[in-house]
Amino acid sequence: MHKFLIRSFVSSLVLLFTLTVAAVAKDVKAAFVYIGPTGDHGWTYQHDVGRKAVEAAGFKTTYVEGVPESADAERVLRQLANSGHDIIFTTSFGYMNPTNKVAKEFPNVKFEHATGYKREHPNVATYAARFYEGRTILGTIAGTMTKSNVIGYVASFPIPEVIRGINSFTLAAQKVNPNIKTKIVWAFTWYDPGKEAEAAKALIDQGADVIAQHTDSTAIVQMAEKAGVYAFGQASDMDKFAPKAVLTSVENNWGPYYVDRVKAVANGTWNQKDTWHGIGDGMVVISGLDSQMPSDLQAKVKKLQADLASGKVHSFTGPIYDQKGNLMVAEGKTADDGMLAGMMTYVKGVEGDIPK
C-alpha cells in the first residue's frame, strides 16, 4: 500500500511534469520586430520566411514591421513583452540598446538580437550570419568572370558588416585575378530600387562588367540584365529577376535557428549565447550556380563552399594588408571574430575611402 502510494505519487508527478511541459511547449509565443516591411523581398522578407518556419513548427508568432530604431522600438518591445510573448527576436542592428534596456525590465522574457554584440542581461542572446563567407564565393566568381577587370559594388552604409563584405569579396577576387579593381559606390540606403538602379547604371557606364550589391532590392540585378553584365542576388535567390545576369545568390536562411531557439524556450533549455553561423551551419546558403560559369569555375566554387563550411578555408587568411600597407593579419593566421566584428578599414586593393 505504502509503495503503491509512493509509486502513484511519483507517476502523477511525472505525468504532471509532462503535461506542464506539453502545455508550455504549446503556449510558447514568439514575436519578431522588423526594421522594414515584410514586402521588401530582402532583409526583412527573409526574417519573415524564418518566422513562418517557426509557425510551421507549431508555435504562435506575431510580428511588427517597419519599427524605427528609436524610442519607438522600446515601446514596441515593451508592448510585446507585456502581451505574453516568451521570446522576442529583434532583427536590426539599431535595436541593440532598446533590446537590452527592455530585457532588464522583463527578466522572464527571452530576447534575441540580430547582428549586435551587447548581451547585458542573462535573457539577451545575439545572433548573426557570416555573410562574408558568401562574399568570398562571389568574389571568386567575379574575379574569374570579369573581362574588363572592373567590378562594381553598390554598398549601403559604412558599418563593419558592409566593410567586412567588401573586404572579403575583394580579397577573394584578387586571389583569382590580381588585376581587378573594385569600384565602390555608396547608395546610403538599404532599399530604394530607383537609387540602387542608378548606382548600378553609373558603375556599368564606367566599365564594370560584374556588379555586386549590399543593398536589398532586385533593381540592381535587373539593371545588370538590361545592360548585359553579371550580378549576384542578395538575401534571397534573385535568379528569376535576371536569369542571364545573376550568376548565383547568397541567401539568408534564418528559419532553422529561429525554430531551434523557440523550441529551446519550450523545453526550458534556452541559454544566453552569441551565435555566428555561416555556410557550415546553413545560415548562409549559396543558390544554384548559373550554367554560364565554366565548369572548372563551378567545381572550384563548390570546393570552396565545402572548405568554408568545414572551416578548412577562412575568408580572412593572412597575409592581409590594409590600404596603407600595414599588416592586418599575419601569414598563416586568420582574423579572429573580434577583428571581424569591428572591421572598419579597407584591405589593400579596395579603392577610395570609407565615408566617415
Added chain:
Amino acid sequence: MIVDVNFVGLIIASIMASAVPLILASCGELITERSGVLNLGVEGMMIIGAISGFALMTVTGSLIIAVFGAMLAGVLISTIFAFLTQTLITNHVATGLALTIFGIGISAMIGKNFVGIPGKEFPVLFEGLKDTIPLLSPILFGHSIVFYFAFALPFITGYFLKKTKIGLIVRAVGDSPESASNQGINVRFVRYACILYGGAMCGLAGAYLSMIYTPQWIENMTGGRGWIALALVVFSTWNPIKILIGAMIFGGLTIIQFHMQAIGVRIPVQFLTALPYIVTIIVLVVISRDSRKIRLSTPSSLGKSFHKDN
C-alpha cells in the same frame, strides 16, 4: 577617365529616365494646385499607381491595361481626396497627408501577393536608331512611350494654362474662386477635374517606377519621390518648364554623384548624396526670384476651401 561622347549621351539618357516620374507627378500636381487645391497625397497616389500597374500587369498580362489601370487607380484614390476636400470641405493639408498614409498602407496590403515576382519587359520605341547619331542617339531613341510623353508634358501643360480657355478657367478658379463662381464657373467641378487629373498623372508616375524603371513591386518603392515632386512644384513657382529643369537637375545630381564616387573623387560621400536636394532648391530659387512673376503664378487661393453657399 576618357570622356567620349557616347558616354556623355548615356549619362544624359539615364538622368532623363530618372526625371520621368518627377516630371509626371509634378505636372499633375501643378494643375491641381493651379486650381487652388493643395494635395499633399502625391506620394500616396504614386504608390497606388505603382502597385496597381504592377498587379494588373501580372494578372492580366496586358501592359496597356496596366498603364491605364494605374492612371485610373490614381483617379479613384484622388476622388476620395476630392470628395473630402470639395464636397465635405475638409482641410487640404490634413486630408492630403492622410491620403499619403492611406496609399502607402493599402498598397502594401494589396502588394503582399506581388512581392518577389519579376516584372515584364516594357517595349521601347526607335530601338533600331540607337547607334545612328553619336551623343544624341542614346538620348533620343530607345525609350518607352511614357518617357516621351513625360518630356512633352511640361510644354503641353504650359500651353494649356497660358493659351487655352480651359487653362484660363483653371487659373481663375485657383486665384479667386469667388470671382470665378460669380462668372458662372462651377468651381467645385473644375477643382474635382483638376484633382482627378493630378491623380491620373501621379498614378502614371508610379506605374513608370514599378513597370518600366525598376520592374518589380516592393513596399514603399516610390521612396519619397512624391515629396520631391511636391517640392518641385513650389520651388518652380508653378512653372512647368522650371519643373522640367528642376527634375533634370535633381535626377542629374543623383546620378552624377554616383559617377563621382565610382571615379574616386575625394568629396565626402554624405555631402555628395545631399547635393541633389540642396542644389535643386538653390537653382530653382535663383531662377525664380522675380517676385512679380511669383505673385502672378502663385495660385492666390491655394489650399483654401471654397464654400459656394456662404
